[in-house]
Structure formats: structure tokens, C-alpha cells
Amino acid sequence: MSRDARLYPLRQPHINPHDDAVWNWAQNAQIGSRHQVRRPASEADLQQLLRQTQDQVRVIGSKLSPGRMLHVSENDLLLDLSALSGVLTSDENSVTFGGSTPLHRVYSILTSMGRMLGSSPGVIAVQTLAGAMTTGTHGQGLQQSSLADEALRIRMVLADGSLREFVRGENDFAAAQVTLGALGIVTAVTLHTEPFRIFTCHKYAVSADTLEQDLLHWNESYPLSKAWWFVDDNVMHVWNAHQASESDRQRYEQQGRQVLLHAETGDDSLNDTIDQTLAHMHRDTQIQGKGGKQFRTVTRFRDFTDVTGDIYQLFCRGIAVPQINVEIGVPLANTPAIIRKIKSWYAQNRPHMHYPIILRCTGASSAWLSPAYEHPTCFLALWFITPMTAHCHRMACIF
Numbered sequence: 587m588s589r590d591a592r593l594y595p596l597r598q599p600h601i602n603p604h605d606d607a608v609w610n611w612a613q614n615a616q617i618g619s620r621h622q623v624r625r626p627a628s629e630a631d632l633q634q635l636l637r638q639t640q641d642q643v644r645v646i647g648s649k650l651s652p653g654r655m656l657h658v659s660e661n662d663l664l665l666d667l668s669a670l671s672g673v674l675t676s677d678e679n680s681v682t683f684g685g686s687t688p689l690h691r692v693y694s695i696l697t698s699m700g701r702m703l704g705s706s707p708g709v710i711a712v713q714t715l716a717g718a719m720t721t722g723t724h725g726q727g728l729q730q731s732s733l734a735d736e737a738l739r740i741r742m743v744l745a746d747g748s749l750r751e752f753v754r755g756e757n758d759f760a761a762a763q764v765t766l767g768a769l770g771i772v773t774a775v776t777l778h779t780e781p782f783r784i785f786t787c788h789k790y791a792v793s794a795d796t797l798e799q800d801l802l803h804w805n806e807s808y809p810l811s812k813a814w815w816f817v818d819d820n821v822m823h824v825w826n827a828h829q830a831s832e833s834d835r836q837r838y839e840q841q842g843r844q845v846l847l848h849a850e851t852g853d854d855s856l857n858d859t860i861d862q863t864l865a866h867m868h869r870d871t872q873i874q875g876k877g878g879k880q881f882r883t884v885t886r887f888r889d890f891t892d893v894t895g896d897i898y899q900l901f902c903r904g905i906a907v908p909q910i911n912v913e914i915g916v917p918l919a920n921t922p923a924i925i926r927k928i929k930s931w932y933a934q935n936r937p938h939m940h941y942p943i944i945l946r947c948t949g950a951s952s953a954w955l956s957p958a959y960e961h962p963t964c965f966l967a968l969w970f971i972t973p974m975t976a977h978c979h980r981m982a983c984i985f
């Protein structure tokens with residue numbers, strides 16, 4: 587397979603810790619050099635730095651986005667804002683976090699307070715709050731939208747070093763929610779919180795014959811829904827979740843808030859599809875042996891059972907290895923027609939798909955730059971895993 591090295595740069599398998607280079611998370615793009623990095627100790631330090639510098643300034647969060655998104659050149663300053671992290675204030679219905687707080691800390695702090703966010707999480711939680719918000723990071727479910735839609739106040743240091751607090755309800759708040767880092771540097775975010783709830787997730791394997799209608803039905807019937815489309819096998823794996831019953835909630839609490847499995851023996855109806863997918867992945871990646879981290883996400887679909895747990899335990903499961911990820915957001919209303927087109931393209935071309943298409947729908951976002959701006963949206967994620975390339979980016983920002 588021929589690859590455009592600019593679009594699909596190779597992963598650097600071994601990075602020398604003493605090297606001057608700063609790499610993105612996937613280790614396939616150099617973001618800059620260590621001597622360019624500044625780490626202001628406080629918001630006031632950051633203001634001072636911006637007043638003094640004549641150079642361009644780029645902010646790095648957890649560096650998950652592709653390196654070229656930052657467009658760093660040699661004279662730019664790279665800002666590491668890890669000092670601006672943690673809880674700043676809280677009240678009954680909101681918590682203010684430093685912009686660089688990792689999402690897993692946001693989630694665990696809220697859980698310890700008996701609170702949660704209205705937005706459902708994405709698959710990982712290593713992003714910084716500001717980095718995830720500025721790119722429109724989202725999970726699944728029509729009754730909610732992106733993380734940025736949970737913001738009540740967004741505090742930024744602007745290019746001239748001045749401070750600006752954007753408050754929900756103001757005319758330009760929607761510009762500050764998703765900015766791709768271009769409007770200012772986010773130092774603090776006040777998030778709306780809701781009472782902590784427990785969910786039960788039902789898992790199925792069904793035919794994709796009626797996916798056009800089923801996808802809408804699942805999303806209208808359940809507050810949280812996520813589906814994997816194994817196109818080669820015409821099979822869907824579906825997770826539909828709703829708030830847990832009181833008895834399931836009690837059982838979950840009694841076992842120390844560990845995820846509750848609803849059956850001792852899992853449902854094996856997806857196992858043949860998993861075996862076939864793994865065989866394709868082994869062949870395509872030329873990675874031998876079944877234990878490779880590359881295959882973990884698919885392997886865990888074997889012998890599935892319904893589960894009860896908190897929203898982060900159920901949906902924020904992590905990703906074992908860097909992968910090429912293209913996610914495309916389309917208006918929900920157009921999704922059945924798009925699914926029909928994918929089916930007919932597949933029938934005509936018989937392309938080889940070694941990974942399922944992931945379908946997650948969200949409600950409308952109020953953020954001007956969100957792909958879900960003003961309309962419910964279906965995100966189709968196409969993933970590719972190879973031993974040599976490692977690249978993950980968000981086409982959704984572009985659509």
C-alpha cells in the first residue's frame with residue numbers, strides 16, 4: 587500500500603528521553619523542541635509571558651492531536667500549562683477546573699463529589715480539559731452533545747496578555763467553546779454538573795440489514811448508544827444504556843462500585859466475527875501472536891454481557907495503541923441515506939475493512955465550530971491499525 591508520508595507519517599518506535607524533540611502522543615510527528623517550551627507557574631505568569639513575547643505561541647495539552655494541527659515553527663513558543671490544573675472552586679451545580687486538568691481527574695473528582703457531567707465521555711480520558719473542549723470532543727447519546735456544551739464559563743488569556751471570561755448566555759460564548767486553540771489560552775473552565783447516576787448497558791449482536799432505521803431507533807430509545815459496524819460480516823455490535831434500576835444500583839454499591847456483570851457466561855454470538863476480524867488484522871498488520879495490544883479493543887467484544895456501572899466505567903475504556911482514526915460528523919437526518927451509500931459502495935467494491943466502523947450520535951451543539959453545531963449529528967469513525975503508522979486525528983472538526 588502506498589502512503590503519503592505527510593498525511594501518514596511513520597511512528598518513531600524508540601524515542602530517546604534526552605532528545606531535544608517534543609513528539610505528539612502517537613510519536614509520529616515532532617511538535618517542536620524542548621528549548622521552545624515554557625511552563626508558566628500561574629495565570630499571572632502566563633499573562634506576563636504573553637505581554638513580553640513577540641513570537642507566535644502554541645499551546646500543548648496532552649498532545650493527542652496530530653502534530654501538524656499545531657503548525658509549530660522554529661521560533662514559536664510552546665506552552666506547557668500543566669501548572670494550571672485541579673479544582674479551583676465549586677458550588678452545588680458546577681465545578682471550576684484549571685484548563686489543563688486531565689479528564690480522568692475531572693471525572694474522578696466529580697465522582698467523589700457525587701456529581702457527573704451531562705455529556706458522555708469519549709473513549710479515553712488522558713486529554714486535558716481545555717484540549718478536549720477546544721476540539722469538540724464528544725461521546726455518544728442524543729440527549730447530550732460535546733464536553734464544550736457543559737461549560738458555563740471559560741476563562742482565557744488573550745494574545746495581548748489580557749484576561750477575558752466568556753459566560754454562557756453572552757453573544758460570543760459559542761465562539762469560545764470550540765476554538766482549536768486559536769482564540770486565546772484557556773486557563774479555567776466552569777462545568778455544569780449533575781447528580782451522579784449509574785447506568786445499565788445492554789449489549790447485542792444483530793444484523794446490519796436494517797441499520798438505517800435501527801440506528802435512529804436505538805438513539806431515540808436510549809440516552810446512551812454506541813454501535814460497531816462489522817461491514818465485512820454485515821453484523822452490528824450495539825451498546826444501549828439507560829439509568830440503572832434501583833436493585834442493580836444497590837448490587838453495584840454492594841460490590842464496591844466495581845462494574846457489575848449481568849451474566850456469568852457471556853454471549854458468544856459475536857465471537858466468529860471477532861475471530862475473522864482478528865485474522866484480517868493479523869494479516870494486514872503482519873503482527874504475529876494473538877496477544878498484541880493492537881487487537882485488545884476488538885478482543886474484548888468476545889463473550890459480551892450486559893453491565894452496570896458509572897458512565898466513565900462503561901464508555902471510557904481506553905485505547906491500547908495509537909491508531910489512524912478518521913471521524914466524520916454528518917447530520918443525523920442524513921445518516922440513513924449515508925449508510926445506504928456505504929452499503930452500496932461496499933457491495934460494488936468489496937473493499938477490505940479490517941476494523942468496524944464506529945457510530946456515535948450526539949445532540950446539537952451550541953459551539954460555532956462544532957461539527958454538531960445546531961443539529962443532531964452522527965459521527966462515523968473509521969479506524970485503521972498498522973504496525974508502522976500511528977496517527978489519530980479528527981476529521982470531524984473539518985466537516
Ligand SMILES: Cc1cc2nc3c(=O)[nH]c(=O)nc-3n(C[C@H](O)[C@H](O)[C@H](O)COP(=O)(O)OP(=O)(O)OC[C@H]3O[C@@H](n4cnc5c(N)ncnc54)[C@H](O)[C@@H]3O)c2cc1C
Nearest residue numbers: 647648649650651708709713714716717723724766767772
Ligand atoms: C486515542 C484517541 C482517542 C480519542 N477519542 C476521542 C473520542 O472518543 N471522542 C472525541 O471526540 N475525540 C477523541 N479523541 C480526540 C481528542 O479528544 C482530541 O485530540 C483532544 O484535542 C486531545 O486533547 P489534548 O489535551 O491532547 O489536546 P492537544 O492535542 O494537545 O491540543 C489540541 C488543540 O487544543 C489546543 N489547546 C490545548 N490546550 C489548550 C488551552 N489550554 N487553551 C487553548 N487551546 C488549547 C491546542 O493548541 C490544539 O489546537 C481521541 C484522540 C485519540 C488520540
